[in-house]
Amino acid sequence: MPRNKKTKNRNDVSVRPLFPAPVSGIASLLVPGLGQILNRQVGRGILIILSLTGIIALFISRMVALAPRLTGSQDIFLKAIGRRPFFLILVLLATIAAWLWTAWDAYRSAKLRRKSGAIGLFAAIIVAFFALGWQISEIDLGKMVTEAPKAWGPLSKVLWPWEAGITYKDQTVSADAKVLIGTEFPAPLPNEKKSKEPYLIVEPTRGELSRVSDSNQMIPGTVLHLSGGNFRPNTRTEIWWIDPIGNEFQPREGGKYVSVTTDAAGAFETSFAMPYQLVPPSAKGPQYDTAEARQVSRSGPPLPSDALKLTVARMVETIMMGMMATFFGILFSIPIAFLASRNIMSGSWVTMAIYFLTRTILNIVRSIEPLIWALIAVVWVGLGPFAGIIALTLHSVAALGKLYSEAIEGIDHGPIEAIQATGAGRLQTIMYAVIPQMISPFISFSIYRWDINVRMSTIIGVVGGGGIGFILFQYIRLLQYREAGIAVWFIAITVAILDYVSAEIRNRLL
């Protein structure tokens, strides 16, 4: 064929069909890819068979998933098409196109006796896989828009969480008065007015608590009249109730907490029924409850909140975890790196066996993610940063062992020979010829690893490995988005600083 001779590319490889062209075409129409195999294009034939089988299997399983509880194949098909018409029809069309194209390709290749490009065939297969992938991974771009307003609340808290980062000291002004429960014992004396200090007078000083009757009706207790003075003027004042063993709560009147606002002189008057409260049957002797009027106000300079302090402490823990894991990783990986260096271990079959064994172990350990190692370490040593350190150390040893051993394999023997030729001893040779060659990759890889370890340790807490990830995960689950936001901010800042610092160190040293 003259065109064949003119151009020389892969498509010009001649096809040697076993049967006439129509046979190949029909074969591929019956079993897609069979025609190609008959054309002795085995690789292409198998690829087509596997792709189309995969597409059809996924297509059917997807339809079944879309039509649960239906059994008839026609019902399933109609229901599934009804639910996701566009995607399923697209997949169907692409599959049919690919199928027909396969037959056409087999026929044409056999007839022309050369490989055809068949870009359209593979495009159809890719389209079908893409549409299926879109379906199976539940991509829903609409959701991104419709759900956005809901996300804004938590998201805005995460983006600017600092409100939760500060707190103020509470300053409390309070006064209390005793109230005796029941009528068996004599009533205590009421408080007296004081000239300077806040005071609270309750009348009467003895009464019955609210009760619930047998028919579930609330029977209000004795109405107490409270009057107080010498409080801060024009300030909301809460009324609290404290039982004989010190449990306190705010009584409610009509569903609202009882509170009152002081007048310009700092005095107030209010009244409420004694609250519902169980007195344990074992209580003996007079039971005194306490009514308290309390004014709480924030005072003093802004202080870091508990969440902020916890986040900082955990961040420090995180960085330290990364540091310790890197330190131990370097420590253990240096000797291992020598065992994993081909040039060092090529002496005998014993050392080569050690070399292969070390390499294999390193590869296995490295292929398991630190998060998985952390899960194992948590079982081993319990929750906390130590488990995280073990996980990160294991992974670091494996990663650094490989990198270091490659650095060792890459060293130039020439300088070693030259230093030996000067009459230098073994230690001097190591110091003057080996170490200078290894120092820069060692430092570079170690810093790189430190970087990775700190990043990793921010997340390893999610599985209980200590560090900031633990509280971040907890805050998110408790829907405390501001506190979570603080943790996110700290992680981002730390990682950014670390990135910059490690890049700087590397630039300066190397």
Add this chain to the structure above:
Amino acid sequence: MLEITNLTKVYDDGTRALEEVSFSVKEGEFLVVIGLSGSGKSTLLRCINRLIEPTSGKIMWDGEDVTAADSTALRKVRRRIGMIFQHFNLVRRSSVLTNVMAGRLGYVNTWPTLLHRFPREDRERAVHALKRVGLTEQSNKRASELSGGQQQRVGIARALMQEPSIILADEPVASLDPVLAHTILGYLEQLNRDEGMTIICSLHYLDLVQRYATQVIGLRAGRLVYQGSREDIRNMTDEQFKEIYGEEAVRVATGPLTGEQQKDGE
């Protein structure tokens, strides 16, 4: 006087790099070893200071048996034999000065040198050696920042620090252009002439051999196939040359001896 008797080297993989090689070098000679690559030149040079352990044979240097030396004695032998290399073999990341100072490692105490501490007179010696090869300005640069010719001069300065009686030069100019080749060999010739150092140098180009050698040996497949004086090499014919280098050998018509070469070639 360096006497080499029946030197044989068989590598672990069975390669017979040297086969019963015997020759002697008087003090103050400029001995050039010629031969194809793979003929055993590098192995021969490395056997002399035992960077490579000879399989059998004897190396006698001024009455001392180098092949029998234990590690302490070997250190003393090695420090009096300077060595320069085709690929310079400098520690590229270290400074020029550190590379040169390394030449003293065979003389000084081990422990201080591990902290890069050297006696003051050695530092002065290094400054002097760098001055001699014209690299005073470059002493604080990293070796990798230097050009090829400069790196080889650092190599020479390192060898000079050893105050050697012999300098082994393994293809010292093979990685350099012809002009630089003459500069480097010029340094070696100067050391040979002015300080009476014995030079044992492997070279590729006959022109350079004819220009610098006072004594020549030729190796082919690990065997000594040629031994000649300065006069012999100057009158060397293409037939002899081809015996060493094999049929594919071609002369490189450069260098100052072009005229003579043409006469030889006719």
